[in-house]
Amino acid sequence: MNQENARTDEQLDQNQEEVLEKYDTESRLRSFNNRFLVILVTVIAVSMSLYHLITAFTGPPVPTLVHRALHVSFILILVFILFPPTKKARRDRLPFYDIGLALLSIPSTIYLFVNYEDIVTRGGLPITEDIIMGTLLVILVFEAGRRVTGAALPILALLFILYAMFGQDLPGIFTHRGYDWSQLAEQFYMTTEGIFGTPVGVSSTYIILFIIFGAFLLKSGMGQLFNDLALAITGKQKGGPAKVSVIATGFLGSIQGSAIANTVTTGNFTIPLMKKIGYHRNFAGAVESSASVGGQLLPPIMGAAAFIMAETLGVPYAEIALIAILPALLYYLGILTQVHVRATKDNLSGIPRAELPNIIDVLKERGHLLLPIFFLIYMLFIAGVTVIYAAAWTIVVTVVVSAFRKSTRMNIRDMIDALETGARTTVTVAVACATVGFIVGISSLTGFGINLANAIVAIGGESLFLTLLFTMVACIVLGMGMPSIPAYIITATMAAPALVQLGVQPVVAHLFVFYFGIFANITPPVALAAFAAAGLSGGSPMRTGFHALKLALAGFVVPFMFVYNESLLLIDTALLNSILVIITATVGVLMIGIAAERYFLYKLNLLFSALMAVGGIMFLYPGVMSDVISLAILVAILAIQFITRKRQGTPDLSTAY
Structure with a gap:
């Protein structure tokens, strides 16, 4: 055996x-x-x-x-x-x-x-x-x-x-x-x-240190910890394996940084589980690839591009991470919503409890590996030390903490392997950074970036929405077939200045182009992360790409909304207003996910799906009136579905929610 x-x-x-x-x-x-x-x-x-x-x-x-x-x-x-x-x-x-x-x-x-x-x-x-x-x-x-x-x-x-x-x-x-x-x-x-x-x-300071940190974490067994925790928490729920994929892949993606590598690494484990309980192979591959891409949006590490963003803007990295956290969580909530609704609609079960790890046992065996993450958060957000210093000490802490248990303890060979892996992984990032230096240098020398920004604004007729739309398309096209870091640098050089000219804060403009440069990895016709997932699932690469695009729908809406509603980034927002923003944004993303799957208590027709999507978007848009209209749409559709179900005797699936 x-x-x-x-x-x-x-x-x-x-x-x-x-x-x-x-x-x-x-x-x-x-x-x-x-x-x-x-x-x-x-x-x-x-x-x-x-x-x-x-x-x-x-x-x-x-x-x-x-x-x-x-x-x-x-x-x-x-x-x-x-x-x-x-x-x-x-x-x-x-x-x-x-x-x-x-x-x-x-x-x-x-x-x-x-x-x-x-x-x-x-x-x-x-x-x-x-x-x-x-x-x-x-x-x-x-x-x-x-x-x-x-x-x-x-x-x-x-x-x-x-x-x-x-x-x-x-x-x-x-x-x-x-x-x-x-x-x-x-x-x-x-x-x-x-x-x-x-x-x-940035590659020679921040990025290499965080890549080495990630290599030490993975060498100590952090990947297994994330998988086991995700299984223990969500494995038994409806569509459990897909939720495991979203959660585990998100955490690993934040550390690992490469959407394609993350898709293949975690997809090798999660995609077969999703197919086993009944998810179609195209959908299973889409879940894995969309979750992998989002890892680079998720603090505290956010892959590597966020360090370049912080350096370019002259903004502390901790500030970038703080403003990025709510949009990233909303992105993952959107995926989880569609995964859950699809499981309910298709009556898919989770993994039997007997086949799942116990959360207490998981934390006893490997829970101490979370300490370096908490230490890093403390150093970055509370102690206020430099990113370089925080990263270096976190690597030391990782080695020390891994020694707490024999199963995670690293010997000299393991540490050498981690150092070697860190350098090897940095190669791909640093080469992209060096190559993109030609583009950035010439844009600065010739004024190309400013001229292009003027052209984008002129084409958009000084309309912020049209400029955002053109910028989104430009970012996706420029990011196709390209690693996320050069994709971000190029789009930040060429596209972000156009948004700044129209009054968008630089950090908001850069986060906007960051999102869409990354989403090129799941946007057909060159959706490399989705194609890689299809290679593991046996599905159609193009159909997997379109499914991934739909799963990432909240991620396409949220960047537009945080341009209009900076409170979504928790910038200069009072506590009470922040709580209200989080609540309305959460409900809005849930509504968008339901609309994408066209299923609430039972199947939604096209009109109700469209209304649900509109209501979700309006919940993300700032203003009391938009919130009231959205709430009215939600209550009306819910009431109609309850009444119709009662009259027609539709099986009660509301307990799934």
Whole structure:
């Protein structure tokens, strides 16, 4: 029996790898048989993690530019060792040309370190050696970006470079004075406005530390804790496995940050359970993918893009997390509502209690692993220390807390694995940050972002709603097939300024584009997270994508509403008003979920579904009158359904609510 289980687990792991490699370029890694290469990768990765951990406590021993360059060099070396140049390239050996590219990733940092004072003294007047080193680094970053993120992001970056060099020949508002390659090389390499810009700065400080923290948490068994807790709390309810998927995936997604990787990791466990109790395979895949995408919206960690948002806006990360919490919870409430209504409509049961873990036993065995999360929250929101310092100490606390029980205790090998995993995972984020640096740098240099914002406002006729609509479409299109971090950075550079011009607070505008850049992962025709879930469920990728889109409906409505109603973000809101906002928003999202499934006490016709959706949206909109109208719609439909059911003898399903 154990051999059969082992074979099944091996098949599932293989299936996970196949799905990841198909939909996630970040997972196509080499696996060496050569012991020397295995040790080499471990030494480089662990050295990188330890360097960033030590500097989190002591501060970088080198200037900011050199620190960021060292971070990029570490990343590039690992990319050319770990990532093959093509899908079909062999993954069990390291070819000579990648050895060469890895070695070429070092000189640019050494050059900056040795010549830093001269570079500062020259003040933006590059010499031939500067241009050569800058050109070399640009080529290496482009190739690394192509291997890790796919072709879309490097092609977009190349178009921006061509725009910078030849944009003086363009007509209209997008023309500029033009820049030659020496100016661009200097911008990309010798300033913090290019490759070493804010995205790489955040990657080399906040992001890598939180990724290492996540690696230590998962190594200690946090993933199993989330799964077991979700099973114990919701497993026996109607549609229990789907609720388990939403809750466990949300928590893990906040830590892990990658929608596709999270979909495959937790979906391997939750999707078969959902199918087993009767959910259609397309719906099961949609639940997993929509919940995985939302993990990046959920505090306290929110994947990684939130750190870039905080740095870009000059706003404390704790403030970003606080304003993001209610919209994120509303997003998950919307998914849970549809999951529950679908289970009630289709008469789906939960998992038998005998097959579920006991919550007391779960907390006794692994509950102490929640302490690092509580410690992090304390450090960020109460102690008020810097994010870097909080992250570094939380990693230490995680190691100490894991030792409380033998089943979670990490030995030296486990800690080395966590450090290596942290560095490997950071590679995908940092390469995207470095590549997107070209786009951000050129937007700043040429004024492209401001010009595009003016164009969006002009097209929208200075109508806030139309501008929001155009911005949403632009964010989804720009985010298709692209990792969430570069998707956010690009949309924040190009689209958010248009909203700011119309009076939207910068933090609200950035959160708006953040949402829709992420939702590109579940929006057909390029819904990569949904396609990955379909690969596990055996469903139709496109139908899974459309189901995921419907499950995420509250997430599409809430960003529009928090632009009009900033109290949804709990910004400058009194306690009593905050409570009222939470109540009305909760009822509004419940109504939207019911309308999406077209089922309340029994099936809703199209008119009542539309009215329920309108009522839900009006509950999210600020104003006493809109709340009164929404409440009237809800009460009227409820009364009609009760009366009709009584007359027609419809089976009483109200106890399910």
